[in-house]
Every structure is written in structure tokens, then in C-alpha cells.
Amino acid sequence: MSYLTSVSLCFLLCTYILADKSLNEVLINGDYDFIDLTYPFDNQTIYWPDSQEFQFTKKTAMFQRDGSWYASNDFTAGEHGGTHIDAPYHFLVDGLQVGQIPLNKLIIPLIIVDIASKVNDDPNFVLYKHHMDYMLNDNMGKPCLIIFKFGWSKFFWDKKKYLGINNDQLNFPGLSAEVAEWIVSSYKNVVGVGVDVASVDPGSSTDFPVHKILLGAGLYNIENVYFQRHIPDHGCTALVMPMKIAKGTGAPLRLVAICPKHKPEYF
Numbered sequence: 001m002s003y004l005t006s007v008s009l010c011f012l013l014c015t016y017i018l019a020d021k022s023l024n025e026v027l028i029n030g031d032y033d034f035i036d037l038t039y040p041f042d043n044q045t046i047y048w049p050d051s052q053e054f055q056f057t058k059k060t061a062m063f064q065r066d067g068s069w070y071a072s073n074d075f076t077a078g079e080h081g082g083t084h085i086d087a088p089y090h091f092l093v094d095g096l097q098v099g100q101i102p103l104n105k106l107i108i109p110l111i112i113v114d115i116a117s118k119v120n121d122d123p124n125f126v127l128y129k130h131h132m133d134y135m136l137n138d139n140m141g142k143p144c145l146i147i148f149k150f151g152w153s154k155f156f157w158d159k160k161k162y163l164g165i166n167n168d169q170l171n172f173p174g175l176s177a178e179v180a181e182w183i184v185s186s187y188k189n190v191v192g193v194g195v196d197v198a199s200v201d202p203g204s205s206t207d208f209p210v211h212k213i214l215l216g217a218g219l220y221n222i223e224n225v226y227f228q229r230h231i232p233d234h235g236c237t238a239l240v241m242p243m244k245i246a247k248g249t250g251a252p253l254r255l256v257a258i259c260p261k262h263k264p265e266y267f
């Protein structure tokens with residue numbers, strides 16, 4: 001059998017074997033990593049300065065008379081804090097609210113664009129097209145979520161540093177309007193854009209053009225993505241699971257990536 005024939009036979013066989021397995025079998029067979037990209041919600045969670053921070057308003061945690069344990073809390077929190085989603089309605093009057101975003105936009109191939117070495121911890125860094133040689137990995141034109149890694153997660157536990165608070169000003173890196181325009185005009189397969197900083201716009205922005213462009217085009221944003229370990233730049237599937245606040249402009253989010261431990265050969 002020629003090399004080519006055996007390669008194509010293997011491809012057919014592998015495709016058949018994969019197709020024959022249920023998703024449950026595929027996910028529990030040990031070939032995938034489950035990577036949490038979410039900060040915990042507690043009294044250290046970072047919120048936009050004018051937002052309600054996460055707070056337990058009622059806490060019960062006690063043994064009952066019969067010796068059994070009972071614990072339950074109430075909480076309050078702003079929509080836009082910690083790892084969270086911005087629904088299009090945040091900046092678009094007839095845009096989708098959180099509860100309306102369809103699942104096929106929330107369970108989606110994930111592309112990571114790692115620009116941390118270019119940012120080099122500079123809070124004034126703004127990402128332009130030339131930083132990426134005018135090329136974006138776009139999942140070969142298929143639907144995807146793109147998350148830009150600025151290398152900012154390491155500052156999250158120091159609110160002043162993470163937000164770059166100086167008097168009433170904020171200062172941290174972000175995307176330019178140029179990049180936002182580029183994504184919505186040239187990469188129409190992109191359904192959402194994420195960042196590992198507090199906003200898709202740079203911290204110093206006061207008119208939020210990146211929010212207006214991305215949400216205005218019907219994409220969703222994810223802010224405060226938590227990169228605590230290496231994640232492949234392609235080949236992972238994102239589970240974008242916001243709390244389903246029906247009319248939310250945004251919502252706390254559980255963001256998880258499911259990544260193959262070994263890079264499949266066809267990538």
C-alpha cells in the first residue's frame with residue numbers, strides 16, 4: 001500500500017472512529033484539558049469604579065439543633081465586574097441582551113492572540129493592526145471567539161495596578177478602534193472578542209469606541225479573562241457561560257476552554 005493510500009485510509013478510519021464516539025466518550029477519555037479562564041467572585045473581585053462590587057448580603061452557615069449543617073447566602077453584584085460578558089445591548093439600543101445570545105455563539109472555537117511580549121507590561125499600550133503584521137488568525141474563516149492576551153492577569157490581585165488608578169483616571173492597555181473596525185469588517189466569522197484586562201477599550205478611554213464598534217456590529221465582549229496557565233492559541237473550544245440574566249447588559253461569566261492535550265495533525 002502506498003504511503004498516500006495508507007494516510008488517506010487512516011484519515012477515513014480516524015474520522016469514522018471519531019464520528020462513532022459520543023461527545024461524552026470523547027470528553028472523558030483523557031485527551032482533553034479543561035482550562036478555567038475565570039476569576040472567582042468574592043470580595044477581591046475587580047469591578048468598574050462606579051459599579052456594585054460582589055457582596056454577600058445575607059450569610060447563613062450553622063449547625064442545626066439536630067446536628068445537620070445548613071448554609072445559604074444572598075449576594076449582590078454589578079453586571080460588569082470580574083470575568084464577565086458584555087451583551088450587544090450594552091451599547092446598542094436594539095442589540096441582544098444576555099439571555100438572548102444564542103448557544104451556538106457561546107460554545108465556539110477559541111483563538112488566542114498572545115501579544116503580551118509586545119505589551120511588555122506597558123499600561124499605555126494600544127493594539128494596532130501593524131502589531132500583528134496586518135494578519136489575524138481567524139480560524140480559517142469559521143465561526144470563532146478571539147481573546148487577546150495582554151499579559152495583565154498577573155496584576156489582578158492588585159486593583160490599583162490592574163486598573164492603573166491615578167486620581168480619577170484609569171490606565172491599562174486595550175484595543176484600538178482600528179483593530180475593532182478591522183475585525184468587524186474583514187472577519188465576519190468572529191462572534192465575540194475577549195481581553196485579559198478590565199475593558200476592550202484602553203483604560204484611559206472616555207468615549208469607548210471599541211465597545212461601540214464591536215457591540216454595534218452584534219458581537220459580544222468578554223472582559224477580565226483569567227490566564228493562569230498556558231493555553232494553545234488554536235484548537236480549543238470555548239464554553240462561554242454567563243449567568244442567564246434575561247435582560248442583562250452584561251453578566252458574570254464562567255469561561256472555560258476545552259483543549260486537546262496533543263495537537264491534532266490536521267491543525
Ligand SMILES: [Zn+2]
Nearest residue numbers: 080086223250
Ligand atoms: Zn463589561
